[in-house]
Amino acid sequence: MLIPARLVTIWAVLQLGILLMLQQAFAVWMMALFASMLVYKLITHLSGRPAIGLKLVNLIAAVIAIALMFNLRQSGVLNFMLQILLLAAICRLLALKHSYDARQLVWVHYFLIGSCFVMHQDMLVALIIFFAFTVNLYSHFYLFAPSAVKVQWHQTGRSLLIILPLWLGMFLLFPRVPPFWQIPNAKIASSGLSDTLDPGSIEQLVRDDSLAFRAEFDGAPPSQDQLYWRSYLYEDFDGRRWQVNAVRKNRNRMPNTTATGTTDNMQYRIIAEASRQYNLFALALPSKVNNDVYIGSGGLIKSNKPVSQRMSYQVTGANTLIAQATDNERDINLDVAEGNAETLNFARQLAKQHSTPAALVQAISAHFNQQDYYYSLTPPMLGSNSIDEFLFDTRTGFCSHYASATALILRAAGVPARVVGGYQGGVWHPQQGYLAVRQREAHAWVEYLYEDQWYLFDPTAAVAPERILDSLESALTLEQQQMLLSGWLELELLQNLRLQLMHLDYYWSVWVLGFNDNNQQAIWRNLRQHITLIAITFTTLLALIFAGFVFLWWRNRPLNSTHAATLLIQRQLGKLLQSKAANQSMSAFLRQLSAQHPTQRDWLILLTLSYEQAVFNNDTHALKSLQKQLKCNRKRLKILRRSIKNT
Known part of the structure; x- marks a missing residue:
């Protein structure tokens, strides 16, 4: 059986869409190759040329599969x-000719479409x-259904009205079991900070406007600083x-760094x-977490596996200092590498003038604040003695x-110090x-x-306090602020639309993914409490439904020995019967x-004939015909x- 032409076009476009949604799993050359194959299929199909032979397609598939294995x-x-x-x-x-091949293709599409959820969890996608x-x-319907059959949209809508409540009930109440198999970790380029911090790494990251995470607080959020x-x-x-x-790279759980005598307040x-x-x-x-995360060395929160999908976790903690974990921690953070001789000399001079770490920190802050230092998104390139x-x-x-x-000045002055990488601030959305x-x-x-x-200690606050107290944009020049926005994001309407989509995606994360x-x-506990x-x-609902059915039966019950055809005519003609003689x-x-x-x-003559046949000959087919004519x-x-x- 020949395949309808529109289905081939639909499948080619569908595969292009799947390719775009799975782009994170493909290298650039793979994307270009797969897209070229699909575009070629569309062109040949629309121009009416025959499909490629199966032998040639198998050869192409074998060559590409070998390249993928490498x-x-x-x-x-x-x-x-x-x-x-x-x-x-x-x-x-590419080789599609017969309907039995197409049926296999449709089922493969279902697996590919489901695989897109491995890469994406946001609401829009x-x-x-x-x-x-x-x-x-x-x-799928048009492939399996007879050619004369069309989609019954009314029946489909009624089916959805039944299916959706059942699906919602299963989602909320059906017991969840762990997966029977695990998806292997994908080697996809990571986003955000990394294990290495060098001059320029955060500047490149700052140009990325994508979300890193969202936070909800029990109570009022902390101040921006x-x-x-x-x-x-x-x-x-x-x-x-x-x-x-x-x-720190060790993913095993480390001793808790909670200071004694503190009270959790966040x-x-x-x-x-x-x-x-x-x-x-x-x-x-942090002192307590849940879900698939743990508190590691230095009070850092870590996941048991790479965060390949959007995830949520609860944190309980205190706004207090972090205690030293081991004696080795002090030695590690006093190490000074070779090079940067001027900085080391400067640190020794400061150490002679300021005997305590607090005084030394104040001196460094004053140096940055009083000297001609500038905060910039585009700093000059630096050499080995950066x-x-x-x-x-x-x-x-x-x-x-x-x-x-x-950090280097403090170490050279004899104070253990380390650089902390993370995120500072955020935008609070009070309504959401x-x-x-x-x-x-x-x-x-x-x-x-x-x-x-x-x-x-944040030395940036001494140079650009707006960055800490307000936002990154407030600490940059107008020219550098423009660098943070791509061309289409400069339009206020698109910014508002993007913000609303982000809010909807947040509710999707909380209510569905979360x-x-x-x-x-908790739902089952509430149900048991109010059983x-x-x-x-x-x-009561069942009784009302039953009473409704009884009422409808009573209302439509045959009166005396009146024929069903007469009752049908009486209901449909209604007020027209007022002009009928007794x-x-x-x-x-x-x-x-x-x-x-x-x-x-x-049509009235035909209606009369059907009525007479139904009444006088007791013809059930005539009664059905009468019902159809009235309808x-x-x-x-x-x-x-x-x-x-x-009249």
Whole structure:
């Protein structure tokens, strides 16, 4: 059987859409190759040329599959599986000739469409995925249904009205079981901060306007200058760049760093975007977390597996200092690499003048504030002795420049110090009740050790206090602010639309993606607590429904021995029967109407004949025909009533 031409076009466009939604699993050359194959299929199909032979398609598929296998180590197992699955679908489409091949293709499409949820969880893409599912379902129907059959939209709508409440009930109440198999981790480029911090790394990240995470607070949110979201601790310094120490990379749970005698005074929930990293975000000192996260070394929050999908977790903590974990921690953060001789000399001079870490920190802050230092999104390039060049030559830098220089000065002065990478601030949306933190809020600051506790010091506040007290944009020049917005984002209407979509996506994350076993168990507990009220309500509804059915039966029950055809005519004609004489039969009245209204004569005569056959011959087929005629001629009955009323 030949395949309808429109279905081939639908499948080619559908596969292009799937390719775009799965682009994170494909290298650029793969995207170009797969897209070229689909465009070629569209062109040949629309021009009426025959499909490619199966042998040639199998040869093309084998060559591409071998190339994908060579790229397996770089792409990862999960991505390789998605690449092979989409390759199979495209090759099947290229050689498509018969309906039995198309039926296999439709089922493969369902798997590909479902795989898109592995890469995306935001609401807008979810709507696109559901639309793709509907399109594939539409093609599925026309592929299997007889050619004369069309979609019964009314029946489909009624089915949806039944299915949706059942689906919602299963989503809310059906017990959730862990997966029987695990998806292998994909080797996808991570987003956000990384294990390495060098001059320029955060500046590049600040140009990214995508969400990093959102936060909800139990109570009022902290002030802007307290929103320091810790994520990384950089303690190894080679003279130019900072790296995470090997101890911090250990994903095993480390001893708790909670200081004794503190009281938890913060509770909040984080909804983190996919970053493909283990490190997450927390304020100050967390003491308790839930879900698939834990508190690691240095009070950092970490995930048990790379965050490949949007996830949420609860944090309880205190706005207090972090205690020193081990003696080794002090030694690690006193190490000074070779190079940057001018900075080391400057640090020794400050150490002679200021005997305590607090006084030394104040001196560094005053130096940045009183000298000609500038905060810029585009600082000059630096060489191997980057801190020397920054402090004494360029004097222009971003947060990572000031944090790196401060940490090295403190170490050279004998004070253990480390650079902290994370995010500072965020935009509070009071109506929705959440704080949105974007990648552009990425920030670096310093923690120094004094009396076995780590103190926070942000040297950026001495140069650009607006960055800490307000936002990044307020600390930049107008020219640099324009660099943060792409061309289309400058339009205010699009900015507002984007903001509203972000709010909708937040509700999607909280109510749908964030619905977990704890929420489900809470629903079951509430149901058990109100079981009596629920039983009474349910019984009352059943009684009302039953009473309604009884009432309808009673209303439509046969009166005396009146024939069903006569009852049917009486219900449909209604007020028309007021002009019928008491001793006049129904058949005579119908013939009278046909004579009085010539424009309605034809269908009234047919109606009379069906009525007479049903009554006098007790013909069930004539009764069904009568019902059908009355239903099809409702509009004519209305016209007849109107004409009689106006005479």
